[in-house]
Amino acid sequence: MITIRYFGSLKETLGKSFETIDNAENFTVLDIWHLVNPDFSIAENTLTAVNMDYVSRSEIVKKGDEVAFFPPVTGG
Amino acid sequence: MTVKIYDHIFDPFSEIQQFQHSAHFAGKFGATSIFIGTMRDFNEGDDVKAMTLEHYEGMTQKQLRNIIEMAKSQWHILECLVIHRVGAIFPNEPIVLVSIWSAHRAEAFEACRYVMEELKTHAPFWKRETLTTNETRWVTTHSAN
Numbered sequence: 001m002i003t004i005r006y007f008g009s010l011k012e013t014l015g016k017s018f019e020t021i022d023n024a025e026n027f028t029v030l031d032i033w034h035l036v037n038p039d040f041s042i043a044e045n046t047l048t049a050v051n052m053d054y055v056s057r058s059e060i061v062k063k064g065d066e067v068a069f070f071p072p073v074t075g076g
Numbered sequence: 077m078t079v080k081i082y083d084h085i086f087d088p089f090s091e092i093q094q095f096q097h098s099a100h101f102a103g104k105f106g107a108t109s110i111f112i113g114t115m116r117d118f119n120e121g122d123d124v125k126a127m128t129l130e131h132y133e134g135m136t137q138k139q140l141r142n143i144i145e146m147a148k149s150q151w152h153i154l155e156c157l158v159i160h161r162v163g164a165i166f167p168n169e170p171i172v173l174v175s176i177w178s179a180h181r182a183e184a185f186e187a188c189r190y191v192m193e194e195l196k197t198h199a200p201f202w203k204r205e206t207l208t209t210n211e212t213r214w215v216t217t218h219s220a221n
Contacts, residue, residue, distance in 0.1 A: 074201060076172050
């Protein structure tokens with residue numbers, strides 16, 4: 001199983017904060033986006049993380065990973 | 077090196093005092109550099125009455141610790157305290173504290189600036205502000221300075 005999380009304005013745009021998928025072995029982060037959000041193209045400035053580390057969209061996702069998509073951060 | 081995420085108001089000066097008092101580096105530090113970020117009541121030409129800060133629990137702490145480790149690899153830092161608010165925040169309340177203790181001022185100044193700038197671009201926080209008109213909007217950009 002792979003867990004997918006969304007934050008900030010992206011969570012509102014998509015209307016979801018969390019979902020899980022099975023059978024996505026050897027998918028990249030971008031593949032996963034297309035799989036679960038077929039009606040939304042990924043914004044150019046969307047940031048991606050796997051297991052709470054920043055990664056590129058070409059990162060291969062493994063079983064048990066947590067993938068996150070979110071807009072540019074605005075803390076501080 | 078300490079990272080704290082608070083969902084309530086805090087007094088940065090008391091936090092600094094307590095941390096320094098209980099720390100193991102008495103007599104070793106000659107410089108303390110502090111940055112405190114405070115909520116303004118205006119942004120992009122509009123009056124702001126409140127803000128909600130969302131974050132990615134776990135990744136926030138991981139990224140902040142990474143940033144501190146990177147700072148430690150570049151400067152001789154004795155201690156570092158980072159505190160950041162989440163949840164509902166109101167004007168004049170502190171949002172963030174970065175405090176660095178080192179033997180000499182140059183290291184303290186530079187490391188404090190580095191940690192703060194990296195926090196701005198890497199720590200997963202998102203601000204949503206409420207204007208005095210009750211309109212709400214996500215903050216999408218940082219001020220450059």
